[in-house]
Amino acid sequence: MAARKRMPGEFVAIARYFAPLATHPGAFGLKDDLAWLAPRARRRLVLKTDAIVVGVHTLPRDPPDLIARKxxxxxxxxxxxxxxxxxxxxxALVLPGNTTEAWLARFAAGLAADQKLFGVPLLGGDLTRTPGPPTIAITALGEAPPGQPLLRAGAKRDDAVFVSGTIGDAALGLLALRGKLAALPERHRRFLAWRYHLPAPRLALGRAIAPLASAAxxxxxxLVGDLGHICAASDCGAEIDLAAIPASPAAKAAGDRHALRRITGGDDYELLFTAPATAEAGLRAAARKAGVPITRIGHIVARPGVRVLAPGGGAIPLKSRGWQHF
Ligand SMILES: [Mg+2]
Incomplete structure (x- = not known):
């Protein structure tokens, strides 16, 4: 049965499925021990590693191409x-011994699709075996213009707080994928699940707002937990209006009872940033150019902590502030 065929050995798997993804000349077709890059003069190298464990960061049966892309x-x-x-x-791809070739092929096809979409080649890595679930650790390399780096620290009192896109779709998508939200029309459940599976990295927006933002x-x-990170790093607090937090039509259809899940659940992959109120017109022009809507949801205050204000003005008590692994 072809679909159940075990994946090939390490070197064949790399040559067959990953060498074609290593399109950067400095990756030498994955035939050397490492990759070589020539950084552009004066640019900053920006590095990030994030690992996904199947069944922890994904549902156990999520399609491998979607796992790869996420x-x-x-x-x-x-x-x-x-x-x-x-x-x-x-x-770094760590797979159980019973991984099928079909799984690996679909995983690599997901990467190939997104490499094309985002213009980002595979530079190298490792393929190894585990008694546990599939684990995918990716390190992304980027570059930023010279000058002050955009950090979590940098928010100032009275700065406005902005988010991109809509908030809470992925958290509701996870509910929908677990068979909840059954009363919601199918098209809404599909949209929310898609937002959970395929976040949209806001690369153009990030570049466009970077010169104007104070923290991002x-x-x-x-949202609440991550705004808390900005506040902690910036030594300040924030007040945001629940009613101002942008919701997709599908999230609105899910109803107000999910409002707190939307702002404390994870996996949005929207941008959260602060800027002086005087920068708002410039930010809006930048967002229009990037083709991603932004919404002002509150402001920075001196008192530490994040307060979410109800439409009546009082602060809403929150039990969960966001996702934590430990
Ligand atoms: Mg992050």
Whole structure:
């Protein structure tokens, strides 16, 4: 049965499925021990590693092409959050012994599709075996212009707080994929699941806002938790209006009872950034050019912590502030 055929040995698998992805001349077709890059003069090299464990960061039966694409995209999203442009990526792929060739082929096809979409080649990596679930560790390399790096630290009192796109779709998508939200029309459930499986790294937006923003990051662990990270790094606090947080039509259709899940659940991969209020017109022009909507959701205050204000004005008590592994 072809579909159940075990994957080939390490060197054949690399030659067959990964060498074709190593299109950068400095990767030498994966025939050497490492890759060589010539950084452009005065550019900063920006590095990020994120690992995905199947069954922890994904559902156990997620399609391998979608797992591959998400693993790459979550790293690109971090580069986007710093206004950096991707140069390439390293892949450490750790697979159980019973992995089929069909799984590997579909995984590599997912990477190939996204490499084309984002113009980011495989530079090298490692393929090894585990008694545990498939684990995909990707290190993305990017470059940023010279000058002050865009960091979590840098938000100032009275700065406005912005997010890109819509918030909470992926958290609701995970619910939908687990068979919840059954009352929601199929097209909405499909949209939310798609947002969970295929985040859209906001690379063009990140580059466009970088010169104007005071602090920025991508939202991976939930809006409230990640805004808390910006506040902690910037030694300040924030107030955001629940009613101002942008929701997709599908999230709106899911109803108000999921409002807190939307702002504390993870996997948005939208951008969260702060800027002086005077920069708002420039930011909006940058966002239009990048083709991604941005929404002002609140402002930075001196008092530490993140407060989410209800439409009436009072702060909403939050039990969970965001995703934590430990
Ligand atoms: Mg991040």
């Amino acid at each position: 693993a790459l995209r979550v790293n690109l999203s971090d580069l986007a959050g710093k206004g950096a442009s991707p140069l390439g990526y390293m892949l 990051m991508d939202i991976s662990d939930g």
